[in-house]
Amino acid sequence: MPSSRGPKKQSRKLSWDKKYTKELFRRYRLEGDEAARDELITMYLNLVKYLASRFRNRGEPIDDLVQVGTIGLIKAIDRFDIDRQVEFTTYATPTIVGELKRYFRDKGWAIKVPRRLQELSFKVNQAMDALTQRLQRSPTIEEIAEYLEVTTDDVLEAMETSEAYNFVSLEGDRGGDGSDSFSILEYIGQDDQLMAIVDDRATLSAALKQLSPQEQRVLYLRFFEGLTQTEIARQLDISQMQVSRLLRKTLKVLRESIVREH
Amino acid sequence: MSADRITLTVPARGEYAKAVRMTASGLVARMNMTYDELDDVRIAAEEAFVYACDHSPESGEVRLEFLVAEDSIEMKVNLSDGLRVTDEEAERRAAYATFLLQSVSDRFEMSSDESGPYLRVVKSVERDRDDALQ
Numbered sequence: 001m002p003s004s005r006g007p008k009k010q011s012r013k014l015s016w017d018k019k020y021t022k023e024l025f026r027r028y029r030l031e032g033d034e035a036a037r038d039e040l041i042t043m044y045l046n047l048v049k050y051l052a053s054r055f056r057n058r059g060e061p062i063d064d065l066v067q068v069g070t071i072g073l074i075k076a077i078d079r080f081d082i083d084r085q086v087e088f089t090t091y092a093t094p095t096i097v098g099e100l101k102r103y104f105r106d107k108g109w110a111i112k113v114p115r116r117l118q119e120l121s122f123k124v125n126q127a128m129d130a131l132t133q134r135l136q137r138s139p140t141i142e143e144i145a146e147y148l149e150v151t152t153d154d155v156l157e158a159m160e161t162s163e164a165y166n167f168v169s170l171e172g173d174r175g176g177d178g179s180d181s182f183s184i185l186e187y188i189g190q191d192d193q194l195m196a197i198v199d200d201r202a203t204l205s206a207a208l209k210q211l212s213p214q215e216q217r218v219l220y221l222r223f224f225e226g227l228t229q230t231e232i233a234r235q236l237d238i239s240q241m242q243v244s245r246l247l248r249k250t251l252k253v254l255r256e257s258i259v260r261e262h
Numbered sequence: 263m264s265a266d267r268i269t270l271t272v273p274a275r276g277e278y279a280k281a282v283r284m285t286a287s288g289l290v291a292r293m294n295m296t297y298d299e300l301d302d303v304r305i306a307a308e309e310a311f312v313y314a315c316d317h318s319p320e321s322g323e324v325r326l327e328f329l330v331a332e333d334s335i336e337m338k339v340n341l342s343d344g345l346r347v348t349d350e351e352a353e354r355r356a357a358y359a360t361f362l363l364q365s366v367s368d369r370f371e372m373s374s375d376e377s378g379p380y381l382r383v384v385k386s387v388e389r390d391r392d393d394a395l396q
Contacts, residue, residue, distance in 0.1 A: 047358055139297060144297065
């Protein structure tokens, strides 16, 4: 350790935290004490805030990042195996970071980014999704470059542009509770696609049959019942992030099958 | 296996975090890393640098050493002795930083050698990529 002064105090504090964390997990898991779960969330909110702050220069409002990180924290709390000899922080940190990374990957881009890079960044994101699905793992930079017929330098540059993620508060214009707006990317792209879908009901109904009952249900609730993502999440007992992802995925499946038809 | 050594000395100020991060991502550019692995390298470089800034005197410098091998990058960052601010909040932040560094690297170590205390992170390219479902 770099300092002989600081770490001592720190480790005493942290070991107290560890004991208390264990106790809270025991109360939550074995006695079903929801208050203990809430306390765990509160207790590790500082960790979430710290990790969220490491992503703040990517241009998203810090409050949104803390929200996203908190979803990761809650997932970690609910999935943590108290019998495994792993510290909770060791388990929670990658879960929270993963949630934050995914959030950025799903985001759109600000107009301020030079058009070429903006388009490329958008394409890199698309390629990421397509290749991740095809390969069942994160694609390499080279694979993305090959897929887009650009150089690896271009891909890296596009990734660096993530500095310029948009500053628009999407939630602001949409009202509601703030957690259930589409990203710009979805908002702009998918309305058009839905119009196209409506144009051809026969194709649509064939395409819908490819979806699982849950996917159909999410689509139905969102576009026929007009529920927000948060409301859907509550109804189906899944997270809002999952709803957002399901929506994107199903719309993509529909889009692709319709394009094939024509 | 031989590795290339790149050293970088920058003022211990947060505004240089971006340059450090871009240097790291530039150095692994030919390594055939996945998108996620590269994002980890960027986060690790920035985090290690910021950590070093927090542990340096205000007007100090941070010396970073990158060892770039065929399929891994090692970043060694020198640390001054002691936190710049030593309140409980700063200590907690330092602990969080180490959690983050652990979670984005394959190896993480804080130790000391003849040139003083240092922090080291290693990130490698996943080898059996086709078996490694993410």
